[in-house]
Amino acid sequence: MIRGESWQKAEVPGPIKAFLIDDPKRLAILIKRAKRPLIIAGYRIAKMTDKLDLVRYLIDLAERINAHVVVTGSLIKEFEKRGYRYLYLMPAMEVVDRLMDSEWPGFDGKGNYDLVIFIGFPYYYEWLMLNGLKHFAYRHLRTISLDPYYQPNATFSLPNMKIGEWVKFLDSLKDNV
Amino acid sequence: MIRGESWQKAEVPGPIKAFLIDDPKRLAILIKRAKRPLIIAGYRIAKMTDKLDLVRYLIDLAERINAHVVVTGSLIKEFEKRGYRYLYLMPAMEVVDRLMDSEWPGFDGKGNYDLVIFIGFPYYYEWLMLNGLKHFAYRHLRTISLDPYYQPNATFSLPNMKIGEWVKFLDSLKDNV
């Protein structure tokens, strides 16, 4: 299992590929540089691991880095329960469409985001959304995939990882932002 | 210039990619393992460098590893001048077509080759020939690209290199086979 290869093997990227980040500290630095980060959480976070409460985790992370969080589906209920001020609900396709528009004022009217963190989507679905942003939003934003897979169309991606390894990575990331 | 990336940037390979070999000694070992090696020399060897007499070089290499040499075009005259017993003339497409046929008896009637070394073709042309072999001849043969470019569809490829670096690589390769 090559770490920097598309997880779905056929979904080979074009010439522009994500920087593979396997050091959580490095990723933390990259994230901290963002002025307006956004986290997009897909419904699959509910199924990814039982070793970590991902809802809690994402809220914690968002709090630390001052990110807006957009949840794309029914998991919004879970997120609402935990309470977070900058929590929004919007289908992923609509978010991506807006992210491509550099004039979009964001969820709070203060402008588009400069860093978008994806987690919890079907691999190909995320691959495609990231690719849209790679080509059409690269001037104003960068993207990170936090899934335990190499997502070649992000700006920065984790490698293909086992779940245990990934959970550790996430923990360390949180500690370092 | 990433070393293990297609030289023609758009000619991105599929999921199966060449092993990148940047150590001439390692390549020498791989070549020496071959029982029936074949070198295919394209006409571009005439234009690749003036730091090395590639005709001479290839004949030397062939002699050392006991390879047949097939020249695809007018350079055959140069090769003939230097004299080599196992020298053949055939258009590249015809060679590749035959290489795909595991029953092809080779130029001497003793059977198909198990290692085919490409050098001196237009990048895309070689890319395509190697890809044909990658898919349709992988059971009975392996391929090497000796050009100063990463050729992803070979079994083993050099990285993208500057010419000076490449000439040194070739020299060292010859010394080690």
Add this chain to the structure above:
Amino acid sequence: MARKLKIKIDELESGIARIKGLEVSIGKIVEEWEEPEGPTPFPTVADLREWDLKLLSRYKPMYMPFCDLCCLCTFGKCDLSRDKRSACGLDMATQQSRIVLLACSIGAATHTSHARELVEYLIEKFGRDAPLDLGMDVRIEAPITRLVCGIKPKTLGDLEDVLDYIEKEIINTMAATHTGQEGSNLDFESKVFHMGMLDHLALEVTDIAQTALLGFPKADPNAPLAELGFGTVDTAKPVILCIGHNVVPGAGIVDYIERSGLTGMVEVCGLCCTAHDIARYTKGKTKVIGPISWQLRFIRTGVPDVIVLDIQCIRTDIPLEANRIGAVVITTNEKNCHGFPDKTYEDPDVIVDELVNRKIPGALIRDPEKVGEVAVKAALKLAPLRAKYKALPSMEEVVNHAKRCRKCRECERACPNTLPISEAMTYAANGEFGKLAELYDYCIACARCERACPAQIPIFSLIAKAAERKMKEEKFKIRIGRGPIQDTEIREVGRPIVLGEIPGVIAFVGCANYAEGGKELVEMCEEFLKRRYIVVVSGCAAMTIGMYKNEEGKTLYELYPGDFDAGCLVNVGSCVANAHIAGAAIKIANIFAKRKLRANYMEIADYILNRVGAVGIAWGAMSQKAASIAAGFWRLGVPVIVGPHGSKYRRMLLGRREKEGNWYVYDARTGKKVYVGPVPEHLFYAAETKEEAMVMAAKLCMRANDTTKGRAIKLTHYVDLHKKFFGKLPDDLHLFVRREADIPITMKDEILSALKDKEWKEMEIPDPTLLEELVRRRI
């Protein structure tokens, strides 16, 4: 615009011009239709481009490239990343739209080719003058044809004019994909719409021809129920399996059985759309195995003796799979020869012998009658010899295979749904098959896992074996395709739909490339049925929907009536019957609202966009045909939602609700531009989850013309579904509530307070249109 009229002569007897049955029926079509011709008979893409560009200025294409390269010519590959342009000058957006057009071209060509061969076959059989009788209740026999072409087809022969037009236009439109033609992504999108419209025409031609002439149910809400599912097959009998989309060879088999007095002695079952249509042909007497993803499921059980392939959506490795189980394969169409020798002119008994005794790898027989004879005779001969094949691997074999698993996860990396195969193998190796059996529900039976497995474990067979009990219990009912919607039904529901009192028409259509199993589709379907939407289904989706039962063992088809009415479940039929869904929308404009149909595309599409709350959900949309069908709906103003895999169509058509300027219409009464809110908000959209899809579908049913009562009903469902799945009110209600009266009474306080936060103000309710020419200006 004048239009060529062609006159058909029956046939030339020989090379010399002896003609019989000459019939110069000039003007026939025109004379019998008092409605004056509208502005766009037989339109080319340029004739409707204005409409397309209007739609596209609201619903902007959003591209998610599925490939960053182009490999279509020898300048390539070209890298189109970011701001690069290719050797032919294209940029990424334009290339993506070009590929969409190419996909839709394939789709439309495929449907048209089917239409043409079917019409030719029927003409040969019934004559060019055979009437297109769809029954008393269907006077508007061909709404799409009337709308697009401006003709009223009366006979099979008339359909040839339509086909000539479609073929010419497909060619003309797809030509734009050639290196160095169209250079604008919006114009490519306009051509996509055009291609979709042509596709719908072809669907209509096919389904009205076969419905009229092959004895299919004619707009019958009480079309019989057929048996559905693997478990309904009597495996003791010889089994013939038909796969594909063209009913003709299947009909040939059924006819031969009947003719030879073999009724009841041979099982004929169908898979994919041909299953629908054979069942329509036999009024429900043949078995429907299931949608496209049941091909391997069924063949791996070893049950079928003879497999008859016609066209479209057929696994191309069927001959290999058949070979493994000792079954024989007959191909029946030049589009799908499979390299088999052409036995069209061979003696049937010789072919049977060659097939049964494996002298040939399979036979191509382009003669449906002969297919019937050969298939039946071969099945009868073969069945007794094949007993040993009729089984999946044993449980012991499963364990042994599972033990060989190296946990490399290559299978998972090849699986479109990344199913947890390696984990299931671990359990199976220990004799626990639950995990393996679970995969069955989420697996689309594509076998990519097997091909990627370095240990050559027949993964899919293992899954099937683990789920064998489940499979055998697949015994369901499906209401067979009823074909068109009656004019009278339209008359009754037209008003409540247009005014918004029926909350919407939801069409579940398309293929079975589900990301999370077919059950999701059933759940969605049931949700809308309970909410008394009109639910229409077709194709593979219609089969999937029949494949679940409630606690009492009833399928949705048994629970809900088949009328085109609120709270009913209407199976129109196979994919080509999708024409009737578009047709129903068109007929609403015509029958209920008296809008002129003839060659009047833009007005009708404008009507549907602004007034007919219809939404398509193609949850497992897979193919190029599905793409072109969707495109046909877009141009008509009907939004389409696809499942997650639909994102691979690489282009969405999305509105931006907050961009106020995008949501103005003309008030046809005054010519004034009036804000109506984002209704419908999107034209094409890949949802992530079924919950998202349901909420979105409810929302997309809102249209500018809703009365306050209608809007209140639609909002009720939108809000209710939103609360149910997302736990709170939607935050965009202020865009949909035009006056207080729009607010559902039961939600009044809650919504009003939410509106206050958004500084909501009352809006006008116009007589909405996007077409300036429809404004009846103040005199």
Add this chain to the structure above:
Amino acid sequence: MARKLKIKIDELESGIARIKGLEVSIGKIVEEWEEPEGPTPFPTVADLREWDLKLLSRYKPMYMPFCDLCCLCTFGKCDLSRDKRSACGLDMATQQSRIVLLACSIGAATHTSHARELVEYLIEKFGRDAPLDLGMDVRIEAPITRLVCGIKPKTLGDLEDVLDYIEKEIINTMAATHTGQEGSNLDFESKVFHMGMLDHLALEVTDIAQTALLGFPKADPNAPLAELGFGTVDTAKPVILCIGHNVVPGAGIVDYIERSGLTGMVEVCGLCCTAHDIARYTKGKTKVIGPISWQLRFIRTGVPDVIVLDIQCIRTDIPLEANRIGAVVITTNEKNCHGFPDKTYEDPDVIVDELVNRKIPGALIRDPEKVGEVAVKAALKLAPLRAKYKALPSMEEVVNHAKRCRKCRECERACPNTLPISEAMTYAANGEFGKLAELYDYCIACARCERACPAQIPIFSLIAKAAERKMKEEKFKIRIGRGPIQDTEIREVGRPIVLGEIPGVIAFVGCANYAEGGKELVEMCEEFLKRRYIVVVSGCAAMTIGMYKNEEGKTLYELYPGDFDAGCLVNVGSCVANAHIAGAAIKIANIFAKRKLRANYMEIADYILNRVGAVGIAWGAMSQKAASIAAGFWRLGVPVIVGPHGSKYRRMLLGRREKEGNWYVYDARTGKKVYVGPVPEHLFYAAETKEEAMVMAAKLCMRANDTTKGRAIKLTHYVDLHKKFFGKLPDDLHLFVRREADIPITMKDEILSALKDKEWKEMEIPDPTLLEELVRRRI
């Protein structure tokens, strides 16, 4: 097989059926042709599949995948590497052949769409009964149509029947590319052949229609010479540049100039095939700039004031490029709208004003007369305002740009020919422009380098500037396209060709995607002219061939006569005129050998394969059209050689000369199977170098039917070229020498001794055929 006959009525006056000019001309076509109908009138793919499979068993497809994936449906992407199969069951070989079919479908659709619009336009102008008069010397006006359809078209209206057939068949054939249809690579290849045959029909329809009705030269060997090259343009005048393939808008411009008395005051020049056809229309009075790769070359100089685009092979970034130089763009076709507003019904002066004053980005005008008026008026207005634009960057700017070069080589990695740009920049930064200028000769002007350059250096403009002197010296002559070959010419050369005494017909055709510059093509052409082959040229290749002069300043067109005869250089015309090359081969079989033409495809193709030593060389073949044209030649038995970039077509059709069993034919006299050697050895083949191509072309001209004298002549050239380029005898002579008399006398000893080494034995010379049914068995 009976065939539908359609009767056309002129036009309906209104929606109500008032018809004028009804004319029921039944049987007209058939009655006038005493030749009995052959076996395959209007064939579908299945009708000729048997022939295809015969060819394919000799010329096996060899696949070099250009992509290991498939992304055509939402099951994808599928990885087809090695033995994997996709979610729809395909393997790699089948997928490659499917993509080839898709490419050819695009190509054939593109040509057919052109044919259809041209015929419709001409019918509107000249009426359906306008005769297809190609001059006294061309009685067989439409050899491909006669051969394939089995009809003799007499009028424009007759061509509509042909077009109906083509459209139907393209649709039917390309439908096979849909997910889950054809599963055999050989059947896909058979469909590729079918598509190619349909493509040729469309070419023929187009070129005979325009030749007959637009006053083009009619089979005239002495067609006038036209001026060719950038240097021939009078830049002092307003300049209108037409790019594309459809002559009609260009003709509109020319007509308007004449009508308005502006003759000589406006430069009209063409680029790509439309240049050929406008020059044919004006009998050589308009300028030909050059082939496809001259688009950026010319526009970057800033010279054109108005650019008129029609269809096919047009850079899609022309509007951007035009904008940079202040030129205006008019699109003329719905296939290529470029997002421009549709001004078809606008007042010409208003359009001119909008264009000149940049109120609109460009105009779509689907009316050739109006295009003429607008283009001319806009050019007249614009030219004086554009003086400042009419230049490349200054040398100083070149240096400054070059200095910014970072030596990252991204440009080289984007360049299709990996040209040494960064090195040239180093020199240019120091004021040495030679290296930069040198690139000009090898550059295809695709501008990919510029788009990849992180420093945004306008690389191509720099190259053009460095080569400015060269460019300005581009002043050449080209013989304008003569159209068909005369029946009388065929009568004269038929025998020497078939017997082998004329060593072969070499056709240089296709686009300008040269790997090593166009000069190679000229060298090849001259080589064969000197050797007294018949050399036929068309399309971009025909232009390239005119772009070099000998020491006396003469181009090949001035040095060699334009007859269809040994040692002559025949420019048939634009790409659509390729039909005449196929047509000539067909006419040889018919006129010289008296083989029946009518609906007799297999026999004629068999004749050509075994007897007519014709070879196509498409050295710069680029497009999908080129692919389908090639496919049409393959089915006819004419081998095609492409240049290195042609390898990207991803599939070769190669014979294996050593496989003796593949090279048997029937002796038509006896029915005996006779070994004839590998003649011709390949059907499709990408050569690496021009030398290889020349040797191969000479070899592929050998055919089974050559007389000993003919074979000796052909061998002379093969051996001579082989020795010239490779320094020695070919090692496969024993396969081509059938008897001693085959050996060229001058080479006798040498060859005999070589043969001895190979244990050569004499062979029979049969009356060769691959078709068992042509055997006249012993009585």
